Amino acid sequence: MSRPSSAAFADSKPHYELLDGLRGVAALLVVFYHIFEGLSFAAGGTLITTINHGYLAVDFFFILSGFVIGYAYDDRLGKTMTLGNFFKRRLIRLHPMIVLGAVLGVVFYVLQGCEQWDGTHVATSFIMLALLCAMFFIPAAPGACYDIRGNAEMFPLNGPSWSLFFEYIGNLLYALFIHRLSTRALAVLVTLTGIGLAWFTLFDVVGYGMIGVGWTLDGLNFFGGLLRMLFPFSLGMLLSRKFKPLKNVRGAFWICSVVLLALFCVPYIEGKHVITFNGLYEAVCIFFIFPCLVWLAASGKTTDRHSTLICKFSGDISYPLYAVHYPVMYLFYSWLIENKYYTLGEVWHVALVVYVGSILLAYAALKWYDEPVRKWLTKRFLPKKK
Template identity: 45%
Template sequence: MSANSTNLATKPHYPILDGLRGVAAITVVAYHILEASTTNTLTQAINHGYLAVDFFFVLSGFVIGYAYDDRWHKMTIGGFFKRRLERLQPMVIMGMLIGALCFYFSDSPAWPNIHNVPVWQLLLVMLVGFTLLPIPPSMDIRGWQEMHPLNGPGWSLFYEYVANILYALGLRKLNKPALWLLVMVAGAWLAYYVITSPGGDVIGGWALDPVQLKIGFTRLIYPFFAGLLLSRSIKPGKLNKAFLWCSILLLALLCVPRLGGQEQRWMNGIYEAAAIIIFFPLVVYLGACGEVKGKAESKICKFLGDISYPIYITHFPFIYIYAGWASGHRPLDLKEATVYGIITFTVSVIVAYATLVFYDEPVRAWLRKKLN
């Protein structure tokens, strides 16, 4: 391993931010389960769970800036991309593999043409999914217009890679005033978009069409580069019980009920703009200012941080199964839906932890030896 990689590996990190990433990831799983079992998005519990993606983008920008901004005198662009691929790509492949298996064995009225998909086409979509390159609507084998129909959340990893490319190829060189200008313009556009959008929300970004691409880039640019700016501006203090208070604040932001109803959706747009532009960077700042106290809190933050990415990128194939079951059993029996929802959640956690321990960590350790 090179000296550069050693320095990067041993650079201190923020364990509370790791823990918050896990809190957000687990909330996403619960949100998707509840989403699949309801027909009314206006009254859904954990109503704003989808905003966890925007929180992830803020975290990502902060972590990328902190980890790499001061390394470019030693590190090449190729070296940066190798590190990002090493970190992200193994679980992308695992998520697509699980998605392909679940698709092949699925049977639900939610996807009436699923058994007409030839195996060669399923394998082709899986192989393209390994690269995270988005597929066009003509290759959609599920019918939900996803750029990754075997594992829907792959869309956000696609934008994660886009942000990394933009950062590495030039935007990392922006000085602080220029970065402030970019963040302010992106924030103004984000606020305008979400407040004036027909739905009064930022939901979308997962399809390869002009409307969805606009949503995806709107959701990406401000949060990621606001996180980058925060990493360059922060002067951490010492906040007691930061993990607890930041977790409560983050959960509250994600669980706020839908505002404005059907008639005044702009009210919900104002809330989402405020959450993304103001409160998510605030949560990251407070988390970075905090200190982990005691072994128990340290272990919790580590576990949540370790499992955050695996659970996010592997849980959705099981959501497809749950959603398929729910679509064929409406109106749902509350007890039955709760039992199957708990099973889905439990399976998601177990699979995520198993793939972390027996696949992701060993593969990344092997890649570090081979690529450095």
């Protein structure tokens, strides 16, 4: 799940361009991960290959969000900014793309044939109900009539919206509660949520063999998703309060990008001895490596024109890309299943079109929809600067 750039959070503060760029890198890797997820899904649920741990991008996004929100709002919320204006800003930044993702979800669902994954035809009224619920961010209960794909996703028109749902919860908790905490109290919150997430991860509570939880309301999934958001989100805020930039950092963007790619490409780790080995790897990434990457990237700056342009472009499209690519993936998955394709070698040319097409769709959504809509909403609903 990708988040808006730090420039969007702080109107007058300098922003961390390397964090923007890393957010974009992670979003691009998520799209690649979902291509391989489709091959696994078509093959009947085999292990996802190549970008094996791409789902950890969600946890990385939550740390980024916590860091940037803490930096942008800790010294303003309740002082120079009201709760109402905070919520308006967050809705203006997040919700237009949520609406567009839902609309595109309907378009691609119709192209797919208006069918659940088992081939059951879905009535138009249920599709429209799913659209209405998605626009108001009401998650689908497993088995509900508007669970139109039949696999218990919170948001069956655009699956990754589940992480944005938890992002909303995090923003709500931040505004009402977390921003009021002292640094020591925030550290206690980080510790408690970290213990909960460590238990969930190390002992594979849901039984997936990985921490890929939160996408459904079924069973312990919602609780796991909440922990998956709360720990990195509050940890990011704590990092923003304690942050002191490292000196003489060069090439931080490229170092962090390569590390992210390497972490996501580590093969699934089989085995269990008291704790699951794959869960241990996930915990090391979330608890130690990701915070270090955020700290390193926040300490660095782009030093040449090319790096600046790359960071700006990838940061700009990161949230639109995350918000609109998955409806395209649904159609791609359906095509894979229908034609019984299970390897990248068989479909690399189509996968390339899907990948590049998702980026182009995200850029078009950014320039022709998201930026104009946010500009109008800001002018209409937010107070003018004095």
